[in-house]
Amino acid sequence: MKEYVLVGSGGRGYWMYASAIAERYNDVAHLAGIMDVNRKRAEYVESLIPYEVPVYTDFDKMMEEVRPDCAIVTTVDRFHSQYVVKALDLGVDVICEKPMTMDADSCNAILDAEERNGRRITVTFNCRYMPLFTRMKELLAQGVVGEVLNVHFEWMLDTVHGADYFRRWHRKLENCGGLLVHKSTHHFDIVNWLIGQEPAEVFANGALRFYGAAGEKRSERCCTCPHAGECEYVYQDSQVPWVKAMYYDCESEDGYYRDRCVFAEEIDIYDTMSLAVKYRQGALMSYSLVAHAPYEGWKISISGTKGRMEACEFDTGTQACDDCFHIKLFDRKGGTMTYDLKKETGSHGGGDERLLRMLFRGDLADPLGQFAGSKDGSMSILIGIAANKSIREHRPVTIEELVSFDRWKERKEAWE
Ligand SMILES: NC(=O)c1ccc[n+]([C@@H]2O[C@H](COP(=O)([O-])OP(=O)(O)OC[C@H]3O[C@@H](n4cnc5c(N)ncnc54)[C@H](O)[C@@H]3O)[C@@H](O)[C@H]2O)c1
Missing domain, CATH: 3.30.360.10 (Dihydrodipicolinate Reductase; domain 2)
Structure with a gap:
């Protein structure tokens, strides 16, 4: 049984990885830790897993206590590299969501860390x-x-x-x-x-x-917007139960609004x-x-x-x-x-499930180098x-x- 930790417990982290490990690959994979800077979101995701999983807001503490075989990185892109490099330096393999990182310096840092440690990073190109x-x-x-x-x-x-x-x-x-x-x-x-x-x-x-600034009217976010009734771009999923639980109910922790205005001038x-x-x-x-x-x-x-x-x-x-x-x-x-x-x-024409099987079961041949x-x-x-x-x-x-x-x-x- 391989031990995994999830770094970043948002939509992708739960729907692609945590749920798959807990439900369809639980004979070969075990989720041993969940880390997110937003504790409420991490606890929500933990509550969906059918067994108890320790929740952390500190990556180093999680790695020290859990000592996993592999870290799955599904945070906001700008933070991928810091967790990838730390995990590789701890001798832990990494599964990283796309994009692997977002600038040349951190790309070089990841490649250096991989070279230094001889560990493997897999980038999950489901397409x-x-x-x-x-x-x-x-x-x-x-x-x-x-x-x-x-x-x-x-x-x-x-x-x-x-x-x-x-x-x-x-x-x-x-x-x-x-x-x-x-x-x-x-x-x-x-x-x-x-x-x-x-x-x-x-x-x-x-x-x-x-x-962005190209729009004529704007507000901070859809749920309090005076133009919501007439806006073609109003966010439609605010009442979907998992969206509410994962994002709206966790706003007090970090001010992450799921429904910010698409016409904000800061874009x-x-x-x-x-x-x-x-x-x-x-x-x-x-x-x-x-x-x-x-x-x-x-x-x-x-x-x-x-x-x-x-x-x-x-x-x-x-x-x-x-x-x-x-x-x-x-x-x-x-x-x-x-x-x-x-x-x-299936998600991405069934591509996501084929990728998960390659990741967790590893029992498919790879003649095309996917x-x-x-x-x-x-x-x-x-x-x-x-x-x-x-x-x-x-x-x-x-x-x-x-x-x-x-x-x-x-x-x-x-x-x-
Ligand atoms: N391959 C695909 O088809 C696909 C689809 C969706 C998302 N993704 C990737 O998955 C990743 C997550 O996307 P998402 O849609 O789940 O976003 P999300 O906003 O739902 O989740 C991101 C999570 O990261 C957490 N986070 C923010 N800063 C952090 C930090 N410093 N340390 C730890 N956690 C932090 C947030 O609190 C949030 O829970 C992105 O890299 C995205 O590119 C890939």
């Missing part, structure tokens, strides 16, 4: 386990498009999902590196993994023109982003992310020496009624082929970190400026 991306990876690995030359990837967040990032801690660059790090780490990881190449240089533009992350990325092995990628689209979805095309692959996922129109996804292949002789893939239920470590965690955030720097400094930024590729050349085996 790799989504059936559609898994099938695309299988096809690309078979060489259906040949050598990849170009990727065009656009991601749309609608005004329910997208707006949510402007209500909470994600709204400040200092907490998560903005959506280019916090959210796009998923997307950059998918591309890096699909095409098997490493990013080299990024040029980016970013704007905040929909949320400094971008809602509209556009990137040009050059890969070390030669591919070029154009990428865009908007957080105010009329519908959720993404569209990708991957062009190579032998042909082109196209795929997309939308929650609107004909695709929403279709029970299959379709991957289209175009060859150089005018031939096309479509692969139909049945849509699966299990991600610190190199994958780094490469995906570094595109976003470089993009933020590019936007600030109005110039192309190389990944090498942020983290030296030599560290992977020298200690290759540690990250394989």
Whole structure:
């Protein structure tokens, strides 16, 4: 039985990890400690676990008393690195939520700690386990498009999902590196993994023109807002019992409001982003992310020496009624082929559960290299970190400026 501690007992910590350990993996995993700076929230999560779990607000005390095999880090992004480094230095393996961290210094600090201690950090890129991306990876690995030359990837967040990032801690660059790090780490990881190449240089533009100061009316938070009745963006879930218990009932501890106004003037992350990325092995990628689209979805095309692959996922129109996804292949002789893939239920198309099984049971083969470590965690955030720097400094930024590729050349085996 492996002993785990949870660091950060918010939505992801409970719904993805603590509940899974307690309910579906309790024959192989035991939750031995819960730590959060908000004691009430940690106690609420503890009350949902069917056995007693010690609750802490002090990480060092928890690690000293519990001595776990593995720490699961699901705090606010800006605090990931401090817990990851401390855990590794204590000789404890780490499962870290995405993004691994949010700036170059802390990325280097994590890589140093891993190297120093020979411990393992797993970064939980659940999107790799989504059936559609898994099938695309299988096809690309078979060489259906040949050598990849170009990727065009656009991601749309609608005004329910997208707006949510402007209500909470994600709204400040200092907490998560903005959506280019916090959210796009998923997307950059998918591309890096699909095409098997490493990013080299990024040029980016970013704007905040929909949320934040762009709004006409604002208040501190939805539940006391005089405009709530007429606002399209009012937070809808305040009365959902677990949301109330996890956030509203715990406000007295730290003033964390779940429903802050999406038009607050303090918001400094971008809602509209556009990137040009050059890969070390030669591919070029154009990428865009908007957080105010009329519908959720993404569209990708991957062009190579032998042909082109196209795929997309939308929650609107004909695709929403279709029970299959379709991957289209175009060859150089005018031939096309479509692969139909049945849509699966479950969080991220069942991807979260497959990842959990890999994490806790470890009984699935990994022929596609879906299990991600610190190199994958780094490469995906570094595109976003470089993009933020590019936007600030109005110039192309190389990944090498942020983290030296030599560290992977020298200690290759540690990250394989
Ligand atoms: N892979 C995915 O699909 C996915 C989905 C959601 C969230 N996440 C990740 O999970 C993490 C948590 O997100 P969430 O939605 O649960 O947020 P949340 O706000 O619900 O939870 C964050 C928790 O961290 C706690 N916290 C804040 N500062 C802390 C500190 N210094 N030390 C310890 N705890 C601290 C907060 O009190 C809160 O309980 C984020 O890194 C996010 O990127 C990943």
